[in-house]
Amino acid sequence: xxxxxxxxxxxxxxxxxxxxxxxxxxxxxxxxxxxxxxxxxxxxxxxxxxxxxxxxxxxxxxxxxxxxxxxxxxxxxxxxxxxxxxxxxxxxxxxxxxxxxxxxxxxxxxxxxxxxxxxxxxxxxxxxxxxxxxxxxxxxxxxxxxxxxxxxxxxxxxxxxxxxxxxxxxxxxxxxxxxxxxxxxxxxxxxxxxxxxxxxxxxxxxxxxxxxxxxxxxxxxxxxxxxxxxxxxxxxxxxxxxxxxxxxxxxxxxxxxxxxxxxxxxxxxxxxxxxxxxxxxxxxxxxxxxxxxxxxxxxxxxxxxxxxxxxxxxxxxxxxxxxxxxxxxxxxxxxxxxxxxxxxxxxxx
Numbered sequence: 127x128x129x130x131x132x133x134x135x136x137x138x139x140x141x142x143x144x145x146x147x148x149x150x151x152x153x154x155x156x157x158x159x160x161x162x163x164x165x166x167x168x169x170x171x172x173x174x175x176x177x178x179x180x181x182x183x184x185x186x187x188x189x190x191x192x193x194x195x196x197x198x199x200x201x202x203x204x205x206x207x208x209x210x211x212x213x214x215x216x217x218x219x220x221x222x223x224x225x226x227x228x229x230x231x232x233x234x235x236x237x238x239x240x241x242x243x244x245x246x247x248x249x250x251x252x253x254x255x256x257x258x259x260x261x262x263x264x265x266x267x268x269x270x271x272x273x274x275x276x277x278x279x280x281x282x283x284x285x286x287x288x289x290x291x292x293x294x295x296x297x298x299x300x301x302x303x304x305x306x307x308x309x310x311x312x313x314x315x316x317x318x319x320x321x322x323x324x325x326x327x328x329x330x331x332x333x334x335x336x337x338x339x340x341x342x343x344x345x346x347x348x349x350x351x352x353x354x355x356x357x358x359x360x361x362x363x364x365x366x367x368x369x370x371x372x373x374x375x376x377x378x379x380x381x382x383x384x385x386x387x388x389x390x391x392x393x394x395x396x397x398x399x400x401x402x403x404x405x406x407x408x409x410x411x412x413x414x415x416x417x418x419x420x421x422x423x424x425x426x427x428x429x430x431x432x433x434x435x436x437x438x439x440x441x442x443x444x445x446x447x448x449x450x451x452x453x454x455x456x457x458x459x460x461x462x463x464x465x466x467x468x469x470x471x472x473x474x475x
Contacts, residue, residue, distance in 0.1 A: 127273070127309070127357060130155070130163040130206070131400040133376040133392050135365025138172030139184060145170055145196060147397070152200075155399035160206040161272060164311055166363035167211040167247075167281050168230065169193065173315035174367040178228070178257040185215035185228060189241050198239040205237045207270060209361075211280060211313045213258070214246065230258045232280055232313050236271070243268055247280040249287050249297075265298055267305040277307040281314040284343045299346040308354060312340075314362040315372060318394075322371040329364075329395025332375040337391070340377075341412060347381045348413060355382035357389075357404055364395050378402050379412065386413035 134151050136144040148169065157163075167173060170193050175181040186193055193212035201208040214231035229246040236242050246261025247254065266278035283298050291297065302310055318325055318333060325333075340360055341348075347356055357380050364374035374394035380387040387408035390400045 127405070128159050128161045128401070128403045129357070129359055129378050129390075130157065130160045131359055131361045131376045131378060131390070131392075132163065132165045132169075133362060133364055133374055133400065134166075134397045135363060135372075136166075136169060136172045137365070138174055138367050140172065141170055141184065141192060144172065145192070148196075151397060151399050156401055157204050157399070160204050160401070162207040162209065162311075162359075163200065163204065164313060164359050164361040165208075165210040166361055167232075167313045167315040168213060169210050169313075169363075170196065171213055172367055173363070173372075174253060174370040175257060181213055181228075181257050185213050188214055188216055188231075189233060189244060194233055194235075194241070197233055197235040198241075201235045201237055202239045207237060207242075207273065208235045209233070209278065209311055209313060211315075214244070228258050229261055230254050230280060231261075232266075232278060234270070234278070242270065243278075245278050245280070247283060249282045249285060251282040254282070265301045267301065267307060270309075273309050275305060275307045276309045276311065277302045277305060278311045278313070281312070281316055284312060284340065296343070296346050299344045302344075302356065303346060303350060308356055310344075310356060310358045312358070312360050314360060316362045318371050318373040320371065322366045325371055325373075326366075326395055328393070329374075330393035332377070332391050333373045333394045334375075336373040336375050337377060337412070341379070341386055344381065348384055348386060351384040352381075353383060355380045355404075364397060376400055378404070380404060380408065384413075384415045385411055388412050 132148060132151055134147050136147065171184040191212060193210055197208045197210050209232055211232045214229040216227040216229065218227055231247065232245045233241060234243040243266060245266035248261045248265055250258060250260055265283060268276055270276045279298050286293060286295060287297060316336065318336060344358065360377045362374055362376045363372050365372055374392060374396060377391045378389040380389060388410055389404055389408050390402035392400050
């Protein structure tokens with residue numbers, strides 16, 4: 127599967143320039159034979175809106191706004207599936223006197239320019255709650271021709287609901303297992319708590335704290351030790367909007383047989399298209415298990431348990447903390463490792 131993950135720095139309300147920023151990144155990249163192109167959450171409007179009034183001029187009718195037009199045009203141009211986030215306005219005039227509904231959504235368009243799905247974010251971050259409703263149908267799952275069983279979430283969907291449900295509920299991860307998805311797409315506008323000036327000093331370096339957090343939120347997929355690989359696309363944005371500093375670090379990883387392989391990874395401040403073919407060897411492993419320490423647990427057992435069978439089962443997954451930015455040679459050391467554990471909920475979304 128050849129995946130394109132577009133990381134760039136849109137600005138709030140700057141639609142025309144945001145479109146140009148995305149197109150510029152694509153024009154500089156090798157887009158041949160893409161199967162899927164993924165863009166961040168609210169890709170062309172920017173994310174950090176303060177209220178419904180603030181975002182009202184940028185809301186787009188379901189499937190027919192500027193984002194949908196761009197998605198269809200781009201899908202046809204590159205003959206690939208496109209996933210992109212946008213602020214959706216739903217006309218419910220037929221339900222008068224109910225007013226319009228607003229959602230933080232992602233549209234999925236196939237290579238023929240046809241809309242095949244429209245997903246509405248289920249778990250809202252507090253910024254979303256100022257203007258959007260929760261999507262009422264749960265996380266997206268469906269079989270997309272050429273891609274297989276696919277689960278889609280938007281940013282905060284990866285976290286515990288409202289940061290209130292137990293960490294080990296792992297709502298999104300168990301959804302992926304339940305629907306036996308082989309492809310997982312997360313369109314994101316994930317922030318860091320770090321100071322923007324300090325954080326931006328190393329734009330080519332990924333934020334490994336953020337990547338590690340994302341992986342821990344998918345821990346049930348690692349514990350399930352599925353023989354079939356699950357490809358995960360984390361498509362995040364970069365840049366700064368007022369007090370919001372975005373973590374970048376977009377990545378394509380594969381989870382298989384209790385291990386996490388890194389296929390592609392961008393720095394925290396890089397603005398480019400990450401392209402990788404999962405038929406090629408990974409750069410390295412972020413999480414691995416020594417063969418002698420594996421104890422298989424099936425997906426169904428994990429789902430029935432709603433978590434992990436015992437604290438002892440958490441002791442023998444190793445986190446490769448040296449797997450920072452993949453080198454062109456593909457070399458990655460695995461000498462420095464520690465058991466993977468639950469980090470604090472890093473602020474984020």
